[in-house]
Amino acid sequence: MVFCECTNIRRLWDNHLDAMSEDFRRTCDNSSRIEQMVLRDISYHLTSMGKDIRHYGLPEVHLTEEERSRDHYRELTEEQNHGFDEDHLKIVETLNAEQMAGYEEILDHVLKNKGQVFFVDGPGGTGKTYLYKTLIAKVQSMDLIVVAIATSGIAASIMPGGRTTHSRFKIPIKLSGNTMCSFTK
Ligand SMILES: Nc1ncnc2c1ncn2[C@@H]1O[C@H](COP(=O)(O)OP(=O)(O)OP(=O)(O)O)[C@@H](O)[C@H]1O
Numbered sequence: 609m610v611f612c613e614c615t616n617i618r619r620l621w622d623n624h625l626d627a628m629s630e631d632f633r634r635t636c637d638n639s640s641r642i643e644q645m646v647l648r649d650i651s652y653h654l655t656s657m658g659k660d661i662r663h664y665g666l667p668e669v670h671l672t673e674e675e676r677s678r679d680h681y682r683e684l685t686e687e688q689n690h691g692f693d694e695d696h697l698k699i700v701e702t703l704n705a706e707q708m709a710g711y712e713e714i715l716d717h718v719l720k721n722k723g724q725v726f727f728v729d730g731p732g733g734t735g736k737t738y739l740y741k742t743l744i745a746k747v748q749s750m751d752l753i754v755v756a757i758a759t760s761g762i763a764a765s766i767m768p769g770g771r772t773t774h775s776r777f778k779i780p781i782k783l784s785g786n787t788m789c790s791f792t793k
Pocket residue numbers: 702703704707730731732733734735736737738739
C-alpha cells in the first residue's frame with residue numbers, strides 16, 4: 609500500500625479481510641468490531657510510515673479524537689514509553705577510562721542542554737555499544753527522550769529501543785530534491 613502502486617486496494621481488503629481478522633476473532637465475535645480492529649491495525653502501521661488510512665479508499669475507521677492526537681504524537685509517546693533497564697545504569701561503574709571520558713563529556717552536554725555531535729569510534733568489540741547502553745539508560749532515567757537509531761537493522765537491534773534511521777525518521781526510499789522526512793517535533 610505504501611511502496612507499490614496498488615491499483616485496487618479495496619479488492620485487496622475484500623480478499624484478505626478474513627485472514628487479517630484471524631487474531632482478532634479469538635477475542636471478539638462481533639464482525640463489525642473485528643473489521644474496525646483490522647482497520648485500526650492497518651491505520652497504526654500506515655501512520656508509522658507517515659501515511660493516512662483515509663487516503664486509501666478503505667472502509668471508514670472510527671478513531672476517537674484522543675486516538676487521533678495520540679497517533680499524531682506517536683513517535684513522542686513511543687520514545688517516552690521505552691523505559692530503561694536499571695542494570696544498564698550500573699554499567700557506568702565498569703566503564704574504562706576512555707569510555708568514561710566519552711560518557712562524561714556527552715552527559716555534560718545533555719545536562720547543560722548544549723547541542724553537539726559526537727563521533728564515537730573504535731575497532732569492533734571495544735565497547736561502543738556498551739557505552740551507548742549506559743548513556744541511553746542514564747538520559748532516559750532523567751525523563752529525557754533518547755532516539756536510538758542506526759543505519760542498519762542489526763546495529764539498531766542491539767541498542768535499547770533502537771530503530772533504523774529510515775524507520776524512525778520515515779526517510780522515503782526514493783529520494784528527490786524536495787523529499788522530506790516526517791517526524792513529530
Ligand atoms: N568496560 C567494559 N567492561 C566490561 N565489559 C565490557 C566493557 N566494554 C565493553 N565490554 C564488553 O565487550 C563486548 C563488546 O562490546 P560492544 O558490543 O559494546 O563493542 P562495540 O564496540 O559496540 O562492537 P561492534 O563495533 O562490533 O558493534 C561486550 O560483551 C561488552 O559487554
